[in-house]
Amino acid sequence: MNIATAPQPFSANDYKSDYKPVWCPGCGDYSVLLAFTKAMAQLQRPPEEIAVISGIGCSSRIPAYTNCYGFHGVHGRALPVGTGLKVARPELTVIVAGGDGDGFSIGGNHFLHACRRNIDITYIVMDNRVYGMTKGQPSPTTEPDWDSALAPGGTGLRPFHPLVIALASGANFVARGFSGDPNGCADLIVQAVRHPGFSFVEILSPCVTFRPDQREWGKMVHAAPVNPTDDAARAARRIMTDDGFNTGVLYAGNRAPFRPQTAPAAGLDAIEAEFAL
Amino acid sequence: MTAGGERRYSVQEFYALLYAMEHEAAERYDELANQMETHNNAPVASLFRELAAIERKHAVKLQSHGQSVQAIRPRDLLLGASFELPETAPLDRAHYLMTPAHALALALENEEQAARCFDALAAAAPDDEVRKLAADMAAEEHRHAALIRAKLAGLPEPPADWDQDLDPPRFSE
Numbered sequence: 001m002n003i004a005t006a007p008q009p010f011s012a013n014d015y016k017s018d019y020k021p022v023w024c025p026g027c028g029d030y031s032v033l034l035a036f037t038k039a040m041a042q043l044q045r046p047p048e049e050i051a052v053i054s055g056i057g058c059s060s061r062i063p064a065y066t067n068c069y070g071f072h073g074v075h076g077r078a079l080p081v082g083t084g085l086k087v088a089r090p091e092l093t094v095i096v097a098g099g100d101g102d103g104f105s106i107g108g109n110h111f112l113h114a115c116r117r118n119i120d121i122t123y124i125v126m127d128n129r130v131y132g133m134t135k136g137q138p139s140p141t142t143e144p145d146w147d148s149a150l151a152p153g154g155t156g157l158r159p160f161h162p163l164v165i166a167l168a169s170g171a172n173f174v175a176r177g178f179s180g181d182p183n184g185c186a187d188l189i190v191q192a193v194r195h196p197g198f199s200f201v202e203i204l205s206p207c208v209t210f211r212p213d214q215r216e217w218g219k220m221v222h223a224a225p226v227n228p229t230d231d232a233a234r235a236a237r238r239i240m241t242d243d244g245f246n247t248g249v250l251y252a253g254n255r256a257p258f259r260p261q262t263a264p265a266a267g268l269d270a271i272e273a274e275f276a277l
Numbered sequence: 278m279t280a281g282g283e284r285r286y287s288v289q290e291f292y293a294l295l296y297a298m299e300h301e302a303a304e305r306y307d308e309l310a311n312q313m314e315t316h317n318n319a320p321v322a323s324l325f326r327e328l329a330a331i332e333r334k335h336a337v338k339l340q341s342h343g344q345s346v347q348a349i350r351p352r353d354l355l356l357g358a359s360f361e362l363p364e365t366a367p368l369d370r371a372h373y374l375m376t377p378a379h380a381l382a383l384a385l386e387n388e389e390q391a392a393r394c395f396d397a398l399a400a401a402a403p404d405d406e407v408r409k410l411a412a413d414m415a416a417e418e419h420r421h422a423a424l425i426r427a428k429l430a431g432l433p434e435p436p437a438d439w440d441q442d443l444d445p446p447r448f449s450e
Binding site: 180 | 309370373
């Protein structure tokens with residue numbers, strides 16, 4: 001067991017900002033932030049070479065809590081911003097982060113096409129199966145029978161299945177983690193960033209305020225009993241038939257990431273002129 | 278903690294384990310203190326801050342054995358089936374209305390878990406020095422647990438409706 005490594009210039013705390021999160025105590029997003037900072041420390045990329053892009057929602061506050069470059073953007077539009085940034089600045093490590101509502105409902109179409117384009121970015125979705133910021137409406141991943149004041153008796157709707165949709169749309173890396181295992185999530189994020197192309201990491205991140213039942217997730221998650229595959233059909237079968245609580249890397253493909261062949265024709269001056277009032 | 282004693286640690290690795298445990302425990306209590314400050318729960322914030330300071334003192338003491346923050350990858354040191362090191366308070370146990378009694382009960386669980394882990398290591402370590410270190414650590418964690426238990430006994434029981442908020446963040450009809 002090799003546990004001691006040479007001292008490294010960046011520790012997890014170097015990726016944290018001075019802002020204290022305003023999430024509810026007990027929220028899984030705290031652990032995802034911790035996992036993110038641990039992952040960046042493992043990667044040893046300087047904070048100024050990392051950009052964290054988000055949309056809207058509780059989890060989308062995450063860029064402010066990191067010491068990296070950040071962009072807290074428009075609802076559901078984090079992926080287009082992240083895609084554009086990576087195309088313009090390929091030397092940056094671009095992490096897009098958000099929640100299930102932002103990513104699969106408001107930004108659902110962008111999710112499909114980001115997977116299809118296979119740009120070399122990492123997308124972390126903190127999935128709590130509810131719209132927490134707007135006080136507990138069912139989201140695309142909510143179970144059909146989840147009974148609440150805002151959806152009495154449940155929605156009766158089939159939940160969106162993000163992992164298999166990512167796979168079918170062309171994502172090159174698909175993984176699932178659990179926020180209660182921040183060290184495991186950190187390892188998944190490291191692998192996702194290192195894997196070329198579009199990497200999708202779904203992190204089951206309980207909303208203890210509107211979904212206190214999700215406190216039980218810690219007893220339900222388990223490591224995927226099989227090794228990752230590069231066979232998309234096999235991965236799809238596994239993901240479609242698992243219980244939704246398998247964690248680990250579920251697919252690691254070999255598709256070459258998309259990189260534009262030509263540099264952008266317009267310079268910064270031309271863009272500024274376009275937007276001049 | 279069943280698997281703690283199944284791993285074989287060298288003395289250096291054992292010190293790495295100790296350092297990682299104390300360092301992570303201190304960081305976690307600070308994180309919980311920050312959360313409570315943000316949510317205006319001052320008594321629990323100050324209690325978590327105090328616990329962080331105690332754990333940090335232990336970590337600093339262990340630095341004399343050559344351990345540093347950067348040199349540790351806690352993932353390599355996880356024991357048994359736990360997601361986190363035995364003395365690290367799980368983030369999902371926090372509640373914005375928790376009382377000092379809840380916070381101390383959580384700290385007690387952490388100390389008891391660490392004690393069980395060291396008991397298992399002491400019982401199974403093949404190396405004499407590691408076995409002795411583990412036994413010493415187990416005794417220390419049992420002492421800490423006893424201190425917390427005594428402090429906890431002096432606190433009032435949280436009321437049954439401790440988590441009731443007259444101005445809750447959640448929607449109600």
